[in-house]
Amino acid sequence: MTKRLADMKGGMRGTIVALEGGRGLQNHLRTRGLAEGKMAEVVASLPHGPMVVRVGATQVALGRGMAARVLVEVAE
C-alpha cells in the first residue's frame, strides 16, 4: 500500500517509491538521503510538529508539508 510519509505513524516503515513537488524540493530531499528506493522508518511523528525519519544510517527531521511529498510503499 502506498502512503504519504506525512500520513505514516511512528514505527511504520517502507520503501520510498516517488518524490513529488518541484525539482528543487526533490533534489533537496535527495541530498538529505530521502531518495527513491531507500528504506524509510518513521522514528517519531511529533504532534503539530515534524516527522523524524530513519533512512540508511541517518535520521532526518522534516516538516509535514515536505513529508507529504514523499510517497512510501509501506511494508505489511
Added chain:
Amino acid sequence: MKRVLLVGNPNVGKSVVFTRLTGAEVVSSNYPGTTVDYTSGRMLLGEERAEVVDVPGTYSLEPSNPAEAVAVEMLDQEATLVSVVDATNLERNLYLTLQLLERGGPLVVALNMWDEAHHLGIEIDPARLEALLGVPVVPTVALTGEGISELVKRVPQAPVPAAAPATRSEDDRWAEVGRIVREVQQVRHRHHTLWDRFQDATVKPLTGIPAALLILAGAFGVVRAIGEGLTRLVMDPLFELYRPLVMWLAKALGPGLVRDLVVGTVTHGKVDFLQAMGLLTTGLYAPFAVVLPYVVAFYLVLSLLEDTGYLPRLAALTDAVFHGLGMHGHAIVPVLLGFGCNVPGVLATRVLETRRQRFIAATLIAMAVPCLAQSVIVFGVLGRYGLRYVAIVYGTLALVYLSAGILLNRIVGGESPELFAEIPRYRKPAWRTTWRKTLLRTKSYVADAVPWMLGGVALVNVLYATGAMHWLARLAAPVVEGLWGLPGSAVVALLMGVMRKYVAVGMLLPLGMTPAQLTVAVTVLSVYLPCAATFAVLIKELGLRDTAKALALMVVVSVLVGGLLRVVLMGV
C-alpha cells in the same frame, strides 16, 4: 600561497579535520551548522606552507541558506579541495563530491568517520572508490587523528584534471552516485540495539518531552552550581588575598578623585569589591569573580549538549512552538547560544533559510534572550530576595519572546520554510575537546570583557565627577521615574548596558531600590537595547534598515513592559 579548502556536507567533521591539520582551535560540535562563516589557518604541505580554510557545510552547490552561500562563494579554481565525506552517509556525500569534481580543479577525498561506518556494518572499498573517482581517497577518523598524516601526504598529489568533466544533470548525477555506491559499498544488516532504542526515545513525544525538560533543568542546575561554587570557593578567596593591596593603595592615595577612580567608594574604611566602582575593585571583580565563573560553567554545559548531538533532537521537539513564531525548530540553537552571548546567537541565525526567519530570530534574541551577563545581574541583584523575583523576570522575558514572535509572524512578509534537519547519532563527548572548546570561548569573553569593564567604570566615574549624571537622570526622568517608577540615577546602568551588559553589573545595587524596582530595572535592562557588540552584528546580518526596525521594536516593548510590570508590582 597554496590554498586548501575543506568542503563537505554539514556535520561531517570538517572543523575537526581543520583543527587536526592546523593545530588552530575552531569550535566544532555534533550538529549540522556549527560553522556559519569560514576560518582559515596555516599548515605545512611537505616543505611548503599552505593556507587551510574551514568552509561551512553544504549539501549541494545550490545554497539554501547564507551559511551554505558562504561555502559556495569560497570555491575557486586555484585551491585544492579536500572533500570531507561522512563514510556512514556515502550516497548523499558523494553527490556533492561529484558536483565538486565537475567544477574541475584538484581534489582529494577524506573518507571521515571511517570507524563509525565500520561499527554500523558499512564496509567501503577506498581503493575501488579512488579508481572510480580518479582522485585520491583517504579513510580518516578526524576525532582521533587516524589517517590525517596520510591525507597531508596526498593533498599535494591531487591530480589537476586536464579538462573538467562535463556537468551532469541532477538525474544523471544521482544515477552515477548510485552506480558508484553499488560498486564500493556493502552494508551488513544490523538489528536495532538497546542504544538505538534509547536514541529514538529522546525524539519520541511521550518520552522525549519529559527528557528534554529534565535535561534543560539539569543543565541549568549544573551551570548555577558550578558558577556559584567557583565564585565562592575560588574567586572570592583569591580576591580576599588581593584585598590588603587595595586597602593599602586606598590609604596611600587618600580621599579624592584619583582614589574614587582607582579604588572607588570607601565606606568606614571598607571596600565592597562589587559596588565600589573603582578600576581595581569593580573593574576587576565584576568580570573575573562575578561573571567569569558562570561563563566557564555555561560553556562547559553547552559544549556537552553540542558534542553529544542532543541539540537537533531538541530542535525537532520544539519545532511546533517555533513554527507559531514564524521560524522552525532549528531556531533553538541560536537561542541557546544567545543565553551565553547574543553575538554568536545572532550569527547562528544564518542556518535559517529565509530573511524573514532570520529577522525574527535575531530580533527576538537581542530583545528577550538574556545573555550570561544579564542572567548574572538577575541572579546577583534579585536572588537575595528569593526566587520569586527571578522567576518574574524570566517569565516576563519568555512572554515577550513569545508574544513578539507571534506579532512578527503576522506582520513580517516573506516565507518561512519548514524544518529539515539531520539528526546525528549520539556521540560520547571527548573531554579534551569539550574542555578546549570551553577554554576557547572563555578566552574570547575575557578579551572582550576586561577592556570594556575598565572603560565603563572609568566613564561612570567621569559622569559622576562632572555632574553629567544629574543632568542625564533629569533628562531620562519622564520614562525612568515617571513610567517605570525607578530612581533617576538608574539611567546610568541602562547607559552602561549599551556598551556591554556586564558593565551594568553592580551598578543597580548601590541605588537602594526595592525588590520590585529592581525587578523592573533588570527586565528593562534586558529588553530596551542590545549592547554595542550585538548591535554591530545585527547590522552585519540584517542590514541597517531591518536593524533600525528591530531597535524601534525593542524600545517600544521595553517602555510598555517596564510600565506594565511597574503597575503590576508597585501599583500606579
